[in-house]
Amino acid sequence: MTVLKRNLLIALLAMLPALASAENYAIGTGGQSGIYYPFGGALAKIWSDKVPGVNAKAEVTAASVENTIKVVRGDMIAGIAMGNVVLDAYNGEGKFPQKMPVKTLFALYPNLVHTLTLKDSGIDSLAQLKGKRVSLGAPASGTAVTSAALLESVGIDVKKDIDAVYLNYSETTNALANGQIDVGFIVGGQGVGAVTQIALTHDIKVLSISDEETANFIKQYPAYSAYDIPAGVYNKVDSISTLSVWNVLVVNANMSDEMAYNLTKAAFENIGDIRKVVKMAEMTTPANATRLQAVPLHNGAKKYLDSVIK
Known part of the structure; x- marks a missing residue:
């Protein structure tokens, strides 16, 4: 050597x-x-x-x-x-x-609750989700935990009152864009990419959560707090009253x-x-x-x- x-x-x-x-x-x-x-x-x-x-x-x-x-x-x-x-x-x-x-x-x-639907869906509140096709988030995700708890807090049984599916962020926005679901939940940071992207290609709305619904939910789940997403964070989407959790x-x-x-x-x-x-x-x-x-x-x-x- x-x-x-x-x-x-x-x-x-x-x-x-x-x-x-x-x-x-x-x-x-x-x-x-x-x-x-x-x-x-x-x-x-x-x-x-x-x-x-x-x-x-x-x-x-x-x-x-x-x-x-x-x-x-x-x-x-x-x-x-x-x-x-x-x-x-x-x-x-x-x-x-x-x-x-x-x-x-x-x-x-903080993560923010985004309750997404298309602008012409006729859905304007959480109460109107009964009977709808709803993505609650990916299985074993925080989104799925939060969305189910939120709906149950307003009197909607996720097993009986909605047609629930469990999709991740991109699957949720694709299903919404393709008419396969009526509403999809995404719990993510302000400006989360999945919401930003669909807002650029489709007219969407993000449902506001009322003061009464917010107060009732926080009373049950004190890890959350109220949060306002400013207008313009997402393309053509007005300001939104929602919930946040760190x-x-x-x-x-x-x-x-x-x-x-x-x-x-x-x-x-x-x-x-x-x-x-x-x-x-x-x-x-x-x-x-x-x-x-x-x-x-x-x-x-x-x-x-x-x-x-x-």
């Missing part, structure tokens, strides 16, 4: 422990037409570049419920999920038969304090890179990190946040 070859072999062997030490991790997101996926992708790049021993990749999923379950099972290092779903998991309610070992790293941005980054409560600290620190020290990809990340700040107060922050995340919030 020549000296050059021997030196190359020694160099490659020296690299092997470093390469082997980086574990592969998944971050649970959602469908590719929503905000979760690009947010998770940007976060995965930061964690892979900045956190030693972490090689992360965004994974397409059905979103909140699936992500929370996979975090609990240890299949994912973290998942993006709607706060109401994480709260249900923490309390052992809704889709979760018992209390789950979940905590949060930090809150991300998205959070959920992790297993058994994650080490060191890992939680490092993940949180890397995210906030490089949040500008995420904001280049996702405009809603402008709301991802240390000051907003505790928006979901009913579910505790991981101790490692709290340690970092306490060091930057004075």
Whole structure:
């Protein structure tokens, strides 16, 4: 063996422990037409570049419920999920038969309820959804949880009173455009791509939720709050009164304090890179990190946040 070859072999062997030490991790997101996926992708790049021993990749999923379950099972290092779903998991309610070992790293941005229909559908309120074909969102998603709860809060039984289907964002807008459904729910950030795109090709309306309906819903589900989407966010769509719930980054409560600290620190020290990809990340700040107060922050995340919030 020549000296050059021997030196190359020694160099490659020296690299092997470093390469082997980086574990592969998944971050649970959602469908590719929503905000979760690009947010998770940007976060995965930061964690892979900045956190030693972490090689992360965004994974397409059905979103909140699936992500929370996979975090609990240890299949994912973290998942993006709607706060109401994480709260249900923490309390052992809704889709979760018992209390789950979940905590949060930090809150991300608020999700908004979009109740979509075509402008000429003749549908102007939630009460008029009885007897209609309605997409409640992808199976095991926060959208499906929220839409079902909202309809039931106004007296609509999703099993009896509507023709319910479970479609993701892009499937929902395609079905609406093709006349296969009358109404579709999308619970996503302001300016979510799926709604933006259909508004450019079809005349749509987003149903407002009345003050009475909003107050009644928040009384039952305190993780939500009222929110007004300004006119013009979506093409030819007037201002909308709706509901919001914060998205959070959920992790297993058994994650080490060191890992939680490092993940949180890397995210906030490089949040500008995420904001280049996702405009809603402008709301991802240390000051907003505790928006979901009913579910505790991981101790490692709290340690970092306490060091930057004075």
